[in-house]
Amino acid sequence: MKNLFLLLFSIYTLSSFAQTTSIKKSPLLKEASAKSVGMSEERLARIDSMCKEAVEKYEIPGAVVLVARNGKIVYYKAFGMADNESGKELKRDAIFRIASQTKAITSTAIMMLWEEGKFKLEDPISKYIPEFKNEQVLDTLYENGTYKTIPAKNPITIRHLLTHTSGIGYGAIDSDVRFKRIYKNAGITDLFTTENISIEESIKKLAKLPLHHNPGEKFTYSESLDVLGYFIEIVSGMPLDQFYKTRIFDPLEMNDTRFYLPESKHNRLVSIQKKENGNWIKFPTTFYDPNYPVKGAQRFFSGGAGLSSTAKDYATFLQMYLNNGELNGIRLLSRTTVEFMMKNQIGNLRGDTGAYHGLAFEVIDEKGEKMGGRNSKGTFGWGGYFNTQYFADPKENIIGIIMKQTQEASTDSTGWKFRQLVGQSIDD
Secondary structure, three states: OHHHHHHHHHHHHHHHOOOEEOOOOOOOOEEOOOHHHOEOHHHHHHHHHHHHHHHHOOOOOEEEEEEEEOOEEEEEEEEEEEEOOOOEEOOOOOEEEOHHHHHHHHHHHHHHHHHOOOOOOOOEHHHOOHHHOOOEEEEEEOOOOOEEEEEOOOOOEHHHHHOOOOOOOOHHHOOOHHHHHHHHHHOOOOOOOOOOOOHHHHHHHHOOOOEOOOOOOOOOOOOHHHHHHHHHHHHHOOOHHHHHHHHHHHHHOOOOOEOOOOHHHHHHEOOOEEEEOOEEEEOOOOOOOOOOOOOOOOOOOOOOOOOEEOHHHHHHHHHHHHOOOEEOOEEOOOHHHHHHHOOOOOOOOOOOOOEEEOOOOEEEOHHHHHHOOOOOOOOEEEEEOOOEEEEEEOOOOEEEEEEOOEOOOOOOOHHHHHHHHHHOOEOO
16 A cells, blocks of 8 residues: 555656646647648659669568658658568558667656756766666676676766766677677666566666776767666656656657557557568567567566657657657757757767767767768757668758668668658758
């Protein structure tokens, strides 16, 4: 009874700080003609040609593609198959495992709590998850699996976790084979799992492992956002799936975005496929289970890679950002917070690539704009492990999303082509 009271009290307290009504009321995304927002139907049709050719050449099994401008969806089509073995055609409302596109949603949740004064970005994560105290940096990994470490020069902060500068690794997909081995030996859950495990259990094991480098020294793509998923549970007093549903998805009417799908939506989930002997087949179980998110214990809420969604739902999320934190009269973030999140948070730690990392997205800088095909300076975006890509261009007020669901599709060039084709469709 006491635990039930505490849970209800936490939910009541959280609701008093929840997303607020706004003096602005931007409409939800609706379909409209390309002409009405200064885009060319004829030029957008080049996306049709690209996708049809990619399907015919077996570069991809299928794709759902969406383009929006000025809050209006002007292109929204499906091509190819959701599952080739069964002959299931892809439809616009298909649900995709968005993997790392989850990270921007987790970062949004973090900044919502930050706006409420729950913590400072420079707070050490060990203040909230004590297992992270006395972090160690890997020095030597021995053949028997043991390793030598040296003390980290400074603690991991919330900011480090948001910007992938914490030094934490990424297990099975880590670029350093030493960390692949260390994470595997420790039983760290990297990606989709149907096992009966919670993020608390996984993160507490992760906290005991060595770092790639001292926090803040380098950019290392990592499980930092999984750590922040557990941190959200601690700070908010709510399970991560419930926090996302009540604080982000329900207000934005993102009704198809979830960690685990109800049975009524199972038939809309697209299969992960790979090409074998000239045919598309279902990808087998490896270090992750392709049956996620419809089977298993359904307890593991990965803040870094766990969500599934549709093209329209994710476009809705991005439109909230283009509106500076507001949609449908609901404000999730203030304009000043959104502007802050889009600033360069890591200096030149990723090198002079034409893009930097903010607090939720990769952001195109002046060099990136001049390179061509990457949209305007300030464009933000990312992608997902199963071949999904997105971007949003604040200058042109354009959103582009292309959703596929493949592994080992090395000949797929639709991602970079799509960005160019969206840009050339502007006709104003």
